[in-house]
Amino acid sequence: MTTTHVTVLKKEAVEGLSLRPEAIIVDATLGAGGHARDILSQLNSDGMLIALDADESAIEALEGELKGDATVHLITANFRTLDSVLTKLDVPHVDGVLADLGWRMEQFAGGGKGFSFQHDEPLTMTFGNPTDEDSYPFTAKDIINEWSEESIANVLKGYGEERFAKRIARKIVEERESAPIETSGQLVEIISSAVPGFYRTGKTHPATRSFQALRIAVNDELASLEEFIQVAVQHLSPNGRLAIITFHSIEDRIVKHTFRTLAAEHGMTIITKKPVTASKEELAENPRARSAKLRIIQKN
Ligand SMILES: C[S@@+](CC[C@H](N)C(=O)[O-])C[C@H]1O[C@@H](n2cnc3c(N)ncnc32)[C@H](O)[C@@H]1O
Structure with a gap:
């Protein structure tokens, strides 16, 4: 099994954000930076990328590495705290938010947290620091x-x-x-x-x-996801988009139902009537992509 992360649905997710060069974009799950790099390459000097990861080691690995014309902020934080992250940065509205849920390969294979059933490691399974008792x-x-x-x-x-x-x-x-x-x-x-x-x-x-x-x-993943969707949507500018990639049916159900409610009760537009899944070519290269589902919603 490869130990470096292969980004899933990269083209589909980034295109799905429909971003302008001067956009402010949040990558809520920086990971190995695959989506973030692609986003950054499309932003100009008026643009901004705000990237979060609950795992400090993801942020540390890309600090000083992730560069482009736009302003870049890399922040160790759970995406459920997006509201306070944006308040601290004094950025009330953003044009796009992406979340690619779950773990990245570096955490999974020999990451020391016991995520993998193929490695014998201490059983912590926290994305972030296991001694942070407020979060875990x-x-x-x-x-x-x-x-x-x-x-x-x-x-x-x-x-x-x-x-x-x-x-x-x-x-x-x-x-x-x-x-x-x-x-x-x-x-x-x-x-x-x-x-x-x-x-x-x-x-x-x-x-x-x-x-x-x-x-x-x-990691209290389901409640985090629910909170995150609500907060992300509150901070979207008109025409702003939220794109979420899930890897199992429980998460996908949460995204699907929450998006439906947002469409019905808050006049948002669901861009993906059916979830976007990986192409044959992507599946041939990356078996992990088989369970990935991308859903996108837009504020009007
Ligand atoms: C699938 S990876 C992201 C990969 C990334 N899109 C890329 O292309 O390299 C998911 C990342 O999200 C982080 N993560 C998971 N849940 C999180 C949460 N609630 N808040 C912030 N980061 C989270 C994990 O630590 C992991 O690094």
Whole structure:
């Protein structure tokens, strides 16, 4: 598996922002900077790029690197705090906002946070600093070792749509009685031993959904997304656009339904009647793009 991030739906997302050279654009999930670079190349010296990432290491890696004619602000922040970010910058309105949700490859493969079921790492799963208790009141390790069997099952079912949630939760609780579960490797073994044989040997790794669920819970991803959409829309200028790329059905449902409500109740226009998905060419180069869905909405 490649360890450098490959940007998904780059052309589609950036074109979808329909940006003018003097636009003010927010890239709410800077990541490895793939979308941001493309946006920046289209902005002139009156333009501005404000890029956020909850993971400080993403910001640090691109500080001084991401340059163009426009003003660039790189800020470590959760996108749910976009309102205070824009207030601090004294930028009340922006012309476009992009969010490309989830993790980037550098965090996933050997990033040290236990996001991947293919690496044995401490089980934190926070996008940002795990010792920042205001942002992360609990880590994946806390859920696994301290939460009740029922709560663990609810997380796995609710955020991962894991059909064997109850069996996995029961096994976790059983195993932690002898010793705490500290690493992603231990958790993978427990999940594998809890599920039926056909699931263990299926096309998708048996830990995929549980790992997704824990990550969503630790980072409070669904509430962050809901808050972010509302705040982003409030700060859009007329004709401004919000584009969001999701990677699983729970997030996509939130975006779809929130956009519908914004269209019905606030007169916004949904630009993508159906979500935009990756072309055959992109899928051939980047299998991760198979689950990507891009939706765009415009303020009138
Ligand atoms: C899929 S990557 C973005 C990749 C980027 N578009 C590129 O082309 O390189 C998602 C990034 O969003 C960050 N992220 C996830 N949730 C976030 C949130 N709520 N606020 C800010 N950043 C977040 C992650 O740390 C990760 O770096």
